[in-house]
Amino acid sequence: MTGPPADSVVIEFLRGTLANGALAVPELEIMAREAGLLSGSQSITHRKVFKRAKADLGIKSLRVGFGARSEWIWRLPGRTLAKSRSTASTDKRTPIPIDWIQGVARLDHHRPPNDVPRLRWHQFVQDCQHFLSSPENWAERAAQLGWDAVALFGCHPTRPLDYSGTAGLLWAMNGGRLVGLHRDWAVIDMPLQTRQRVFSRRNVEPTKISLPWTKKAA
Numbered sequence: 001m002t003g004p005p006a007d008s009v010v011i012e013f014l015r016g017t018l019a020n021g022a023l024a025v026p027e028l029e030i031m032a033r034e035a036g037l038l039s040g041s042q043s044i045t046h047r048k049v050f051k052r053a054k055a056d057l058g059i060k061s062l063r064v065g066f067g068a069r070s071e072w073i074w075r076l077p078g079r080t081l082a083k084s085r086s087t088a089s090t091d092k093r094t095p096i097p098i099d100w101i102q103g104v105a106r107l108d109h110h111r112p113p114n115d116v117p118r119l120r121w122h123q124f125v126q127d128c129q130h131f132l133s134s135p136e137n138w139a140e141r142a143a144q145l146g147w148d149a150v151a152l153f154g155c156h157p158t159r160p161l162d163y164s165g166t167a168g169l170l171w172a173m174n175g176g177r178l179v180g181l182h183r184d185w186a187v188i189d190m191p192l193q194t195r196q197r198v199f200s201r202r203n204v205e206p207t208k209i210s211l212p213w214t215k216k217a218a
Helices: 007-017 025-034 048-057 085-090 098-105 118-133 138-145 149-153 169-173
Strands: 060-064 071-075 177-181 185-190 195-200
Touching: 007 025, 007 048, 025 071, 060 195, 098 118, 098 149, 118 138, 118 169, 138 177, 149 169, 169 185, 169 195
Parallel strands: none
Antiparallel strands: 060 071, 177 185, 185 195
């Protein structure tokens, strides 16, 4: 690369690569290098031409995850999260674990636990059922990415709504729509709040967590 690319070229590059959803900055940089828009030592977050294009397109930066596992993503306004190229190219159908299916089947929305309000329990059961049967195959993708029952359905043994920091993904749904799922985080579209929520996969001690189908119903 002999000089900086034209602003219009970078704008079209970002518009095209982010058209199907947000991507992590490292992946965008790989794609930009392959397109000849970055040299090996340059970063899109420091390159002025990318900063200008980002501002022109209204691209949003969002940090997901915590600590060493966190990363920045770029997203066009109104877009969700795209699968990474490496994930998309290796996607294979993964069976939904039988314990998830059997566990959710045991949830009775007519009989909430004593420590969960009835309406909230109804919503949780509905979210779990939709997760297993969604046309996007979210449950299969979660299994492929290494999510387990605790990370998805787990909760504090008592008063789970008071301990959201240890609760699994399905407790965070609360009527929202799952629009992105990665190894360590997920994105939930919350239509009533007109925003998207990033949920980071919990790193909790499994022995301190219960699964909802083991809780005593009222």
